[in-house]
Amino acid sequence: MTKRDLEPKMASAKLVYQQLRHMILEFELYPGSRVTETELAEMFQVSRTPIREAVQRLESEGYLSVRPKQGCFIRDLDITRLMQYYDVRVALELFSLDKAALFMPDAQLEKLAADWDPVTQPGRSKSSEDMEARDESFHIRLAEGGGNFAVAEYLADVNNHIRVIRRLDFTQNQRVDLTYVEHHKICTYLLERDVAAAKNLMIGHVKRSEEFAKTLTLTQLAQTRIRARSRG
Template sequence: MPNRPSAHAVYSELKDRILGFTLYPGTRVTETELAEDFGVSRTPIREALQRLAAEGFVTIRPKQGCFVRELDIEEIDQLYQVRIALESLALELAQAHMPRSALESLARDWDPGQSDKAPVSVDAMAQRDESFHITLAQGSGNRVLAGLLQDVNARIHIIRRLDFTDRERIDVTYTEHHRIAELLLARNLSAARELMSEHIRYSQEFARTLTLRRLADLRRAAPGSSGNG
């Protein structure tokens, strides 16, 4: 008898489906249907859904069921506004408190010549990108700031990762991260802030546009769709 997937394996597969929009935002999922799909009991399904709910990927509504979280573009835009403010403060505090050796290491890690060695998977590259920003926030010496930034990043992860489905965007990310670290080393805070804001805004717009395009394509391809919008 083949091994049945564990709760962690179910969680990973469902998360991939949500991030890839195979499970469309707003879709209702049931433990029974998923148990049949994965060939497991409802227990690992329930555990996986509870974990996804804790991470904000699904919403469990009493007496209604479990739903893939809707994408609220306006809320995502507001989260990006908050992210820019947090990252700006992180740069200011990191310049004041982060050891020069740590900034030099960060600059080396993001040398544009290293971009051809970028992680292969989208999720791995997204995690590497996030580590750059969290390293600066942690280097600020303000744990509250770092925690808030991690929370914002988690809430926009579903579209932020799409920024790394494009090879050019990966190359640009290396170049801009390297430049930001260099500007902090040169004590040019204003230029570092300006570049960070531009970096985040462009990433936001790229991921937002790609998300809306992908959702539109999936909607047109859905059974019963006329394809006319």
């Protein structure tokens, strides 16, 4: 395991919790794998007390389970639960489009459309991580543009649970190309106040990512992550 040094003032249960949660969500700690408090304390260079508090919180939130005398076991990849997050995401995205069509200024929509011009593809990166971050930003900007920051916060939370899937989805160039086209069209539809067309396109856009998630097994996940890292 890689050591993660924390500044002395940062060596708290809260910050250990935040980093461990991030590692679980990013699959740096592999689903179903076992880790002990001693190993975690060594990894973070802290005592076992903040580790124990962080682990208890993560267990209460369902990220891992603790088995007496065996250690901590990272939650398995739960495709059913992932699909539930995608269902919630679709509902939030459609609500976001309704609000954006009503309240997002044309200048903001035009700027967002230009940022996703499929011809010039500004901001495109070879890194799937960068592409995934840009994709998240697009959807958050739509939610914020509609004036409902609660929706943006809920979308950000859903993204935390499906981020690694979306990131792996952007290891294929054709998926990146299609995302530019679809994002640009969604903005164009909103500028034309054609909310129905924007919603139909958004549903297909999200469902493609959902279908990709359904195809993943743990073995495929590991192989895809290795390929993504080698490219980037």
